[in-house]
Amino acid sequence: MAHLLSASCPLIISPCSKNGPSSLKPSLASLPTSRTSIQPFKSLSINRKNGQRQFSVRATTLQQPGTKAGSGSDERSRQQSRPTRVMVVGGDGYCGWATSLHLSKKGYDVAIVDNLVRRQFDDQLGLDSLTPIASIHDRIRRWRSLTEKDIDLYIGDVCDFEFLSEAFTSFKPDAVVHFGEQRSAPFSMIDRSRAVFTQQNNVLGTLNVLFAIKEYAEDCHLVKLGTMGEYGTPNIDIEEGYITITHNGRTDTLPYPKQAGSFYHLSKVHDSNNIEFTCKAWGIRATNLNQGVVYGVRTAETEMHDELYNRFDYDGVFGTALNRFCVQAAIGHPLTVYGKGGQFEEQFSVNQLASLVTKAGDKLGIQVQTKSVPNPRVEEEEHYYNAKHTKLIELGLEPHLLSDSLIDSVLNVAVQFKDRVDTRQIMPSVSWTKIGAKPKTVSA
Amino acid sequence: MAHLLSASCPLIISPCSKNGPSSLKPSLASLPTSRTSIQPFKSLSINRKNGQRQFSVRATTLQQPGTKAGSGSDERSRQQSRPTRVMVVGGDGYCGWATSLHLSKKGYDVAIVDNLVRRQFDDQLGLDSLTPIASIHDRIRRWRSLTEKDIDLYIGDVCDFEFLSEAFTSFKPDAVVHFGEQRSAPFSMIDRSRAVFTQQNNVLGTLNVLFAIKEYAEDCHLVKLGTMGEYGTPNIDIEEGYITITHNGRTDTLPYPKQAGSFYHLSKVHDSNNIEFTCKAWGIRATNLNQGVVYGVRTAETEMHDELYNRFDYDGVFGTALNRFCVQAAIGHPLTVYGKGGQFEEQFSVNQLASLVTKAGDKLGIQVQTKSVPNPRVEEEEHYYNAKHTKLIELGLEPHLLSDSLIDSVLNVAVQFKDRVDTRQIMPSVSWTKIGAKPKTVSA
Numbered sequence: 001m002a003h004l005l006s007a008s009c010p011l012i013i014s015p016c017s018k019n020g021p022s023s024l025k026p027s028l029a030s031l032p033t034s035r036t037s038i039q040p041f042k043s044l045s046i047n048r049k050n051g052q053r054q055f056s057v058r059a060t061t062l063q064q065p066g067t068k069a070g071s072g073s074d075e076r077s078r079q080q081s082r083p084t085r086v087m088v089v090g091g092d093g094y095c096g097w098a099t100s101l102h103l104s105k106k107g108y109d110v111a112i113v114d115n116l117v118r119r120q121f122d123d124q125l126g127l128d129s130l131t132p133i134a135s136i137h138d139r140i141r142r143w144r145s146l147t148e149k150d151i152d153l154y155i156g157d158v159c160d161f162e163f164l165s166e167a168f169t170s171f172k173p174d175a176v177v178h179f180g181e182q183r184s185a186p187f188s189m190i191d192r193s194r195a196v197f198t199q200q201n202n203v204l205g206t207l208n209v210l211f212a213i214k215e216y217a218e219d220c221h222l223v224k225l226g227t228m229g230e231y232g233t234p235n236i237d238i239e240e241g242y243i244t245i246t247h248n249g250r251t252d253t254l255p256y257p258k259q260a261g262s263f264y265h266l267s268k269v270h271d272s273n274n275i276e277f278t279c280k281a282w283g284i285r286a287t288n289l290n291q292g293v294v295y296g297v298r299t300a301e302t303e304m305h306d307e308l309y310n311r312f313d314y315d316g317v318f319g320t321a322l323n324r325f326c327v328q329a330a331i332g333h334p335l336t337v338y339g340k341g342g343q344f345e346e347q348f349s350v351n352q353l354a355s356l357v358t359k360a361g362d363k364l365g366i367q368v369q370t371k372s373v374p375n376p377r378v379e380e381e382e383h384y385y386n387a388k389h390t391k392l393i394e395l396g397l398e399p400h401l402l403s404d405s406l407i408d409s410v411l412n413v414a415v416q417f418k419d420r421v422d423t424r425q426i427m428p429s430v431s432w433t434k435i436g437a438k439p440k441t442v443s444a
Numbered sequence: 445m446a447h448l449l450s451a452s453c454p455l456i457i458s459p460c461s462k463n464g465p466s467s468l469k470p471s472l473a474s475l476p477t478s479r480t481s482i483q484p485f486k487s488l489s490i491n492r493k494n495g496q497r498q499f500s501v502r503a504t505t506l507q508q509p510g511t512k513a514g515s516g517s518d519e520r521s522r523q524q525s526r527p528t529r530v531m532v533v534g535g536d537g538y539c540g541w542a543t544s545l546h547l548s549k550k551g552y553d554v555a556i557v558d559n560l561v562r563r564q565f566d567d568q569l570g571l572d573s574l575t576p577i578a579s580i581h582d583r584i585r586r587w588r589s590l591t592e593k594d595i596d597l598y599i600g601d602v603c604d605f606e607f608l609s610e611a612f613t614s615f616k617p618d619a620v621v622h623f624g625e626q627r628s629a630p631f632s633m634i635d636r637s638r639a640v641f642t643q644q645n646n647v648l649g650t651l652n653v654l655f656a657i658k659e660y661a662e663d664c665h666l667v668k669l670g671t672m673g674e675y676g677t678p679n680i681d682i683e684e685g686y687i688t689i690t691h692n693g694r695t696d697t698l699p700y701p702k703q704a705g706s707f708y709h710l711s712k713v714h715d716s717n718n719i720e721f722t723c724k725a726w727g728i729r730a731t732n733l734n735q736g737v738v739y740g741v742r743t744a745e746t747e748m749h750d751e752l753y754n755r756f757d758y759d760g761v762f763g764t765a766l767n768r769f770c771v772q773a774a775i776g777h778p779l780t781v782y783g784k785g786g787q788f789e790e791q792f793s794v795n796q797l798a799s800l801v802t803k804a805g806d807k808l809g810i811q812v813q814t815k816s817v818p819n820p821r822v823e824e825e826e827h828y829y830n831a832k833h834t835k836l837i838e839l840g841l842e843p844h845l846l847s848d849s850l851i852d853s854v855l856n857v858a859v860q861f862k863d864r865v866d867t868r869q870i871m872p873s874v875s876w877t878k879i880g881a882k883p884k885t886v887s888a
Contacts, residue, residue: 161636161881165881192651192655195651195655196648196652199647199648199651199714199718200644203643203714204640204643207640207643208636211636211881212881214881215880215881216881234696234698235694235695235696236694236696236698237691237692237694239691243689243691243701245680245687245701247683247687247689248680248681250679250680250681251680252679252680254678254680254701254703255701255702255703256701257689257698257699258717259698259699259720260717260721262721263718266717266721269717270647270710270714273702273704273714277704277705277706277707277710281822281876281877282877378724378725384694432725433725433726435658436659437609437656437658437659437660438659
């Protein structure tokens, strides 16, 4: 049985994620969601030589360790005694590291697959995480010493299929959580080579993951991060993955139209289209999660030791508005709001975020100011935005809403590490229109 | 002024294309269309520093040589004495060669950009054009000797931006017609490496073309071939590029949902999304032509000499149904129809095509039989299909419908070269479900 779940869901890495919703562990619970939903892929009947094969949809997610999700075949019954094996591609990154620790804590066998290119981006652009982060080797060693749990490590590039094949045949994953993509819109808009890199890395890497699943682990469930940015800002409600259209007297449920606003967002649209095709043609089992901006820095696991700290990006390339605002508040820099401040992240406007940070600053005795800066992106300053998010909640997810306590937590981290702030990193430095074909080099 | 035209249009390279419709010369006239239309891109207002910049749509096409389309700026006025310069990417291929000759004949300055990889595909897969084709060097020399017209030649890969930059800065195109993509769905479904090659070559090559236009020729008009296969087979009418949706009481005109059925078709969807974004963000001027299957082999120009012959593919990888049927009829092989024969090419069913070829065979005294073979693709055998095609006709295009005389012409070519037929090439050899991660090698 093949299925593609497409979910809309802004994620929050909350200050405390101990009590995630049980029905969605572990694929989503490590990243508690504030608003979530899943739109099942419409059923499609496809002829095979031996008759009709019906692809239908089951809203399964990964089960608890030792109780693998699946069809209950003999093969699976025999394997039920071992923990479910989850490969986290991009497990050294922001979402990947928190997810890997959470899954390991829950008793899953976890392997991290990562080429560490995210660290190289920082080196090349002269950026750094606000929080000091240990090497992936030290991170994993520290986790083992604290918990006696091993996390397997495969250092390499999923665009290299020989490497990926080795990782698959050696680790034998039951599920793959794929965070292994270049995930910054501004990075993709720096210059031609980074635009091309973003689409090459993301699209071809995901193609390789799909082929690896087909070749080596056909029942493996793929959990893939997309982005709400795939949808752009249509003037109608955003449905979860699919929309039912009645047109000239006929009706069909079709993929929701996409209008991505950067080469990065486009790479995610390309991924979604490729994944959907392989679900239809090969029966790949995939959950495509179109999340919004991910917030927060501490989880129950990363809090356990300095060497388990997650990264915290506040720069103009990888940082998000909330992080940037908290860092600006911590060092007494005015909050920099683009244009009219009406851009939307999740379903908050940037002005609303700025106001929340100002309020949180008041509590810490910090007086926070706001100033306007030019919008580097090509986007409409004001527009309708209403994204549906009900299906994951129907599955039992308890959303963690963006709360004052989360903002307090982020602001506290910013204050704790304010001596590490590099003010040159804060301002947006990438223009959507000035991007050129020539490589943009960075000088000190 | 930026615009993106998205047109739906099955193309026919007709036996005689001397009298193309004047209003669409030269970008489309060399490939007379049977059913055509253009759906203008909806207007989008974008804030710039100096106020609102309105991207609107003009249904312009390339003008006659010496009367360049454009804004009429001083720079352009000064240049109006020289012929319009058209770069044909993929100019050694099936559509590209016929187009290049037609444009050259009409008085345009033409440059062919090609890495000749299409010929390498044949070499590697053990395939060959039914018609013997000369080298690109001999083709161009012969054209010069017959017409005293030069066609510039740039041998290289548009995925190599250093090469493409050199071609752009040296030739200085006013328009780029981009055929330079891997264009076979079965080729993209042979194995992982060819699937990845197809998306890498097509998507990143087109990204490079877009960057080259932005960097070196901002007013250059891009004419890009998409495919009707981007839309798949929705159960509602296919509109031309965009569809107006009323949903929960609100209305917007959005990109028509895409449901591509192979890694090749997906690459075209990715291209379309990338092109649309650059039209919005940078003001790129593009016409994205979602054509159907292209038929025919002779044009007024290729008929002029043996060395100008165009290629004729009838094999299971690059051949189309009509070509395959005509070759089968010519050698007394039963016409091989997949499954129920209800698959659609253009708006003919394959059964209708088979019946047309049978009728054409009768006229030549050939008795044609038909037999069913398994469908190698994953697709619905029977489905609704109604693609709109009115906008190019509104612009003045006179469609050349798929006619008995066209089929007679193709069948005559097949009969002429029937001694060159390799019957091992005829049958479909690529399965949509058996595609594997391991490279598929070809033995003699």
